[in-house]
Amino acid sequence: METLALLLADARLPAAGHTQSAGLEPGLAHGLDPAELPAYCRTRLATVVRTEAASAVVARHHWLAGAPLEPVEIAWAARTPSDAMRDTSRLLGRGLLRLARRAWPSAVAGWAPGAQPPRPLVLGAIAAHQGLPSAELARVVGYDDVQAVLSAALKLLPLDPAETTVWCLELLPDIDRLSEAVAGLTETDQIPATGSPQIEGWAQAHARTTRRLFSA
Amino acid sequence: MLDHTEAPAKRAPATRAPATRALRLGVCGPVGTGKSSLIATICRELARTLRLAVVTNDIYTDEDARFLRSAGVLPAERIVGVETGACPHTAIRDDVTANLIAVEDLEERFAPLDVVLVESGGDNLTATFSPALVDVQVFVLDVAGGGDVARKGGPGIERADLLVVNKTDLAPYVGVDVDQMVHDAEHARGGRPVLALSRTDPGSVAALAAWVTDRLAEFRGGHLVPVDPGPMAAHSHSHAHSHPH
Numbered sequence: 001m002e003t004l005a006l007l008l009a010d011a012r013l014p015a016a017g018h019t020q021s022a023g024l025e026p027g028l029a030h031g032l033d034p035a036e037l038p039a040y041c042r043t044r045l046a047t048v049v050r051t052e053a054a055s056a057v058v059a060r061h062h063w064l065a066g067a068p069l070e071p072v073e074i075a076w077a078a079r080t081p082s083d084a085m086r087d088t089s090r091l092l093g094r095g096l097l098r099l100a101r102r103a104w105p106s107a108v109a110g111w112a113p114g115a116q117p118p119r120p121l122v123l124g125a126i127a128a129h130q131g132l133p134s135a136e137l138a139r140v141v142g143y144d145d146v147q148a149v150l151s152a153a154l155k156l157l158p159l160d161p162a163e164t165t166v167w168c169l170e171l172l173p174d175i176d177r178l179s180e181a182v183a184g185l186t187e188t189d190q191i192p193a194t195g196s197p198q199i200e201g202w203a204q205a206h207a208r209t210t211r212r213l214f215s216a
Numbered sequence: 217m218l219d220h221t222e223a224p225a226k227r228a229p230a231t232r233a234p235a236t237r238a239l240r241l242g243v244c245g246p247v248g249t250g251k252s253s254l255i256a257t258i259c260r261e262l263a264r265t266l267r268l269a270v271v272t273n274d275i276y277t278d279e280d281a282r283f284l285r286s287a288g289v290l291p292a293e294r295i296v297g298v299e300t301g302a303c304p305h306t307a308i309r310d311d312v313t314a315n316l317i318a319v320e321d322l323e324e325r326f327a328p329l330d331v332v333l334v335e336s337g338g339d340n341l342t343a344t345f346s347p348a349l350v351d352v353q354v355f356v357l358d359v360a361g362g363g364d365v366a367r368k369g370g371p372g373i374e375r376a377d378l379l380v381v382n383k384t385d386l387a388p389y390v391g392v393d394v395d396q397m398v399h400d401a402e403h404a405r406g407g408r409p410v411l412a413l414s415r416t417d418p419g420s421v422a423a424l425a426a427w428v429t430d431r432l433a434e435f436r437g438g439h440l441v442p443v444d445p446g447p448m449a450a451h452s453h454s455h456a457h458s459h460p461h
């Protein structure tokens with residue numbers, strides 16, 4: 001494990017992670033069974049997170065090759081049909097970009113002021129600039145999503161934090177499998193369109209509710 | 217081996233905020249002390265002369281944002297709510313990202329603005345704004361919370377730029393001596409300003425509005441240096457005491 005991956009996956013990174021439930025809040029509001037939390041995480045890893053992780057890896061490759069990132073952004077957007085989820089990813093990307101302009105300014109110099117790139121692209125640029133291997137980058141995306149679900153679950157459900165930690169531990173092999181599946185991708189047309197209509201529908205509904213603990 | 221050696225971008229000097237943007241004014245304090253109401257009062261008093269916008273950090277609903285919109289003191293689109301994931305303290309202190317983005321969006325959309333007010337979600341006595349988010353901050357207590365709260369101290373009570381003792385009109389009904397509470401607060405603050413406020417007392421409302429416009433003038437003149445009240449009460453007491461630490 002590269003230490004930079006630890007930094008990027010740390011919930012204490014000031015990039016608005018605490019505002020996110022990775023779709024859990026609307027999921028629970030629409031009947032997701034709390035006993036199925038690990039399955040919910042696995043579903044995300046197999047679907048929407050797979051698209052995000054692949055986009056990050058391909059963005060990293062493009063950055064290293066000196067190729068523009070716009071085609072990666074277009075490919076990511078085409079595979080993220082929920083505008084609510086695109087907005088969330090861009091909001092988080094903007095937060096990470098703000099941090100990156102201080103921490104790794106030359107990694108993100110290609111984005112103009114006011115740019116709103118999706119989070120996986122900013123992560124890909126940081127990884128490329130800092131020499132973080134693509135497999136580690138994909139793990140960061142997967143791990144962050146699992147922990148976003150599980151830490152939000154502690155706010156939303158009567159759970160023992162030790163139990164969610166055990167669930168996370170049991171999900172680590174799934175994160176590794178996601179990493180293996182996407183780490184070698186280099187081209188935009190290899191980014192999987194593995195959306196999840198259920199998760200996307202929940203995200204759309206959440207964006208319109210007025211009772212939200214989490215932004216998404 | 218990774219190359220982590222790139223020099224970070226030069227840190228902005230932790231002194232003056234650039235006066236080319238709006239003054240960012242934070243309002244924090246415990247739940248129910250009247251933060252939204254205080255913001256509505258400021259807007260009511262100043263919206264005719266200043267260009268204002270508001271960011272709220274509601275905990276579970278957009279209640280505060282809706283209250284302010286329904287108060288009609290500002291156009292609804294100038295009031296936005298930010299979700300904090302049940303972490304109101306984090307959102308104003310150790311990860312201000314979501315709030316900064318909301319502030320910047322308002323500044324861009326309604327440019328030029330004079331003041332952006334940021335209302336924290338009601339939290340405990342230790343919550344104060346990071347100077348990375350606001351230029352100046354108000355801590356709000358109310359008489360109904362008990363006359364002894366000002367004596368308890370804490371960073372906001374002791375070192376926020378202004379301490380408001382709110383709802384003074386309720387003092388007779390809750391058995392609080394306002395003068396004593398203000399005196400305790402002044403003692404805890406070492407000369408920093410304390411304002412006894414009631415919506416029904418025009419003199420106190422005028423004093424609040426004047427304090428805001430004075431800070432704006434200071435900000436525009438380049439003389440406003442954000443002061444961090446700090447996360448912790450200074451571990452010292454000016455009075456003799458016997459309680460164990």
